[in-house]
Every structure is written in C-alpha cells, then in structure tokens.
Amino acid sequence: MVKTEGEQSKKTLKENVGKIASTATGKSKDIATKTKDSVVSVVDVNNNGEIDIEDIIIVGLKTPGIRINRADFLRREFKKNHPLEVVDLAIEHNPAYAKISKSEIDKIAEEVIKFERNCVSGISAALGAPGGAAMLATIPADITQYYGYMLRAAQKLMYLYGFPEIDTEEEGARFDSETMNILIICLGVMFGVQGANTVIKAMATALGKGVEKQLLKASLTKGTIYPIVKSVSKWFGVKMTKEVFAGFFKKAIPVVGGVVGGGITYLSFKPCCDRLKESLQDTLLSNPKHHISKEEYKMVEGMK
Template identity: 35%
Template sequence: MGLARSLVAKDPIHLAETFLRTLMKAPGVAIDRDEFLKTELGKYYAPDVVRRMVASTPSVAGADPRIIDAIARKAINREVNRASAMSFVAGVPGGLAMLGTVPADITQYYAHVLRIEQKLAYLYGWRSFFNGPSDGPVDDETLGRLVLLLGVATGVANANKVVAESAAVVVEKGLQQALQANVATRNALESVVEGILRQIGMELSRRGLGDSAAKVVPLLSGVVSGGLTYATFKPCARRLQNHLRTLPQARGYVEPLLTVASYGASR
C-alpha cells in the first residue's frame, strides 16, 4: 500500500495529528517566543524594558495595548504576504514524503496559521508552547493548545468558549482552585480538540490525500479554490487576534490552564 493510501486508511484524528506534528517540524513553522518578542518589542521599547517583557509578558511589564495591537496587525499582514511563497513544503525532517501527498495549498495554509497563532499568543501574554527546544518533539499538550487556537482562528464552534472559560477559571478562583476546577473543564477542552482534529483528518483524506490535485483552503471554514488568498487567511488571523486580546492574560493575568493532553491517537 502506498504512503498516501496508508494515511487515508488511518483514523482521521490520528491522520490530523500526524500531519500537524510533521508540519510543525518544517523549518520556520515553530516560532521562538523570546526572539520574536525581542525583535518586535525592540522596535518600540528600550532593551531593559524589552527584557522585562520577555521575562514576564508584555502586558505584565506595562506594554501599551495599542502597540501590541499594532505589532499583531503587522505580523498578520506579513504572514498574509508570505503565504503564497512555497517556503514550508520542502525540508521537513522525516516528513517530506507525507507532506508530498498533501496539496501545497493545504500545507501552506496550515503552516502560516500555526505561525501566526504562535505570534499572536506570545504578544497577548501566552508563554512559549515549547518546554524544550522548538525543534524538539511536539508533545500532546503543545499540539492540543495549537489545535484549540487553530479552532478559534477558523471559527470552530465552542473553541472560543472553552478557551475563554479556561482563562476565567484561573482569574476567578486562583491557581490552586483552578487546578481542581480544571478537571471539570478538561472533557470539554478535549472534546473540542478531538472535533477539530477529526475535521482536519477527514478533509485531508477526502480532499488532500484522496485527490492530489485538489486545492482546498481553508479546511475548517469552507472550500475555496485557487489556493491561499488574502480573503481566506486574514479573517482567520484577525478572528484569533480579537479573541486573544480579550482574555485575562492579555491584561496581565496568569495564562489559562489548557490541559488537553489526552486525545486521539494518544489514547
């Protein structure tokens, strides 16, 4: 059985996990939080201020929300402008063959969504998605967080709600109670993550791996022919920005507990 056919045969959640984990290994998809913040905030603040912002978060260290919004808009525009460049298809360690079975439009779309969601999260108070080197393995917790934000960006039902509720629990109850309360919200978080992964996997099977000539962008918010365009990518990025800027950590509170490490192929 060929690689493409064997991937189609997999459970859609497993297929989506494999695709996203492989894509995260592509050069340039994982964003180094500290370097990104240093570069962008350094255009507006003195080095000592930037160091404090990186060590904590921009909002905790007193960043002007208007500046953060401006940096976010510029980051979105840069990703939109770069999205048509074939910059993430080749050079995927151990995974080039798999991505070769997926249309370039799909690969490009997800590469840039993953990039922009990391950048926006870091600007609005989230810590690094990676506990170790960004080129290390993508663990379940990291993948779950990335998938949740992808769901927010692409308008998946309940993604906004579970992210916001998880953030509110920490602010309202404090960290210790939140750790206990998080057990009650974990099932909802994992259900949404599984749903998003299933949609991705089913669309990859039906449109990507099933028809190597298909061009489907974006997968979760509608079928658009002709490749990745300004009209499809930018609204997703702006949707995510608008949600992240309303969360407590964007105002200097602790990052929400998104414990979503058990789902799909990990079971």
C-alpha cells in the same frame, strides 16, 4: 518584520514539502490505482489510520521555521521602540505587564498576520504542479504549507497577548500532549469551532490568576478542558478529510498548489488569524479589566 525571515521561512518549508512530496510519490507510481487508503497513508504521520489535526501539527512543528522562540520574537518586535528594561519585562511577564500600549501590540499583530499570509501565499504558487501522479504529492504539501504558517501566526499572536512559551520540543518521537492540545484549541478558535474561544480565555484567566502549571496541564489532558479538545479534534477530522478528498478525487484541479493553496489562503487565512487575535485581545493576560464570564469561571474552578 525583515524580509530575510520570510525568505528563510519559504525556503525551509519548500524543502520540507519536497520531502513529503517525494515520499508521497514513491508510495505509488500509478495515479489510476490511488485510493483513499493511500492518501491517508501519506498524511497520517501519527499512524492512527485517519487524517486529523494532530497529523498536521506534528508535521508543522517538525518543519524548520515553524516553531517560534518567544523571547527572540518579543525582543525583535519591541527593541525598536522600547528600552531594554521594558523589553525584559515583556519577556519575563508579558507585553501588557510591561505597559506596552494596546495599540502598539495590535499593530504588530496585524503585521504578523500580513507577514504570515504573504509567506503562505508565495509558497502556494511555488507548489503548483501538473496533474497525474504529481497531484497526490501536492495534497500534503498544500495542507503543510497552509497550517504550518497558521501555527506560526498562532504562536506569535499568543506571545504578543500575554501567553507564556509553548513547549514545542519533542519528547522522543512525540510532542507533549499539553502542547498538542493548546495548539488544537488555538486552531479551533481560528476556525470558529464551538467552545474553543471560551477555553482559550479560561486558560488566560487561569494563568493570570496564578493557577499552577500542573493543574492547567491536567485540565488540558484529562480534565475540564479535555472534552472540548476532543470535540475540536473531531471537527477538524471531518473538515480535513473533506478538504483532501474533495480537492483530489472530485475536483481534480491540475495545479493543486497554485489553485487550492492560493485560494484557501486569501479566502480564510487572514479571517482565521483575525478570530484568534480578537479573542486574545480581551483576556486577563492582555486586559486587566477583562470581565470573566460564567463559563470561564466555571472552567477555571474545575482546574483547582
């Protein structure tokens, strides 16, 4: 990992956070009149009247530096120790197919987690702001910087352990529902939400067995996987509403960015990434000897 990547990531995310903060502050000048509805209006970018994980993913993917190009990332990580033909195989198929050792992949995964945690920790302090009207603006900033870097880590880990490119291009003003649901499941695994771990392994099994992309997409958006996506989304909705309003209305911490953001980072960022890494280490894409569970098999069969 090169230092310039971290510096650029912090710079671009600060710029995005500044825009969000400016929008939040402009919506109301008097902190005494802030209500739950006014906070929701800042964070609710999908305009459904709630604070949910889709809002955070949308804001995250729109932030410069959060989207990861799979080919560029894999090439950068493996070209130092492998000839071009091996790197090309890793990109065309996946690192395990290219016979890159599990120990090397695991080592890079650890570096990814450390790198992203350092980035999000560094910007936490930069987001520190005094109380009063400025406090409301730092709430979406905290959420953006934390989950934004978590999305970066998730993409990198998935690519290291065999998943194909996640299509993060916008279609008009929206992101593809398949992309949204894949990332919701990834975040669900990171936070240990029930059912998410089985889904990501089933997705890997389906991809490893050559299930058509359209069948996998259908399962993610209206089939066997979709109910779990909705369950994970509901879990995050409750969690995020509590996080936002507990920090703002109850604790009234004077320096939200430095205290809340930094605290959350060190307490949960690495464990969350470790959960995803551990799940991805044993799938049909990363481990040819992976034992397919009954739950995975049933889910994959339901895609056909």
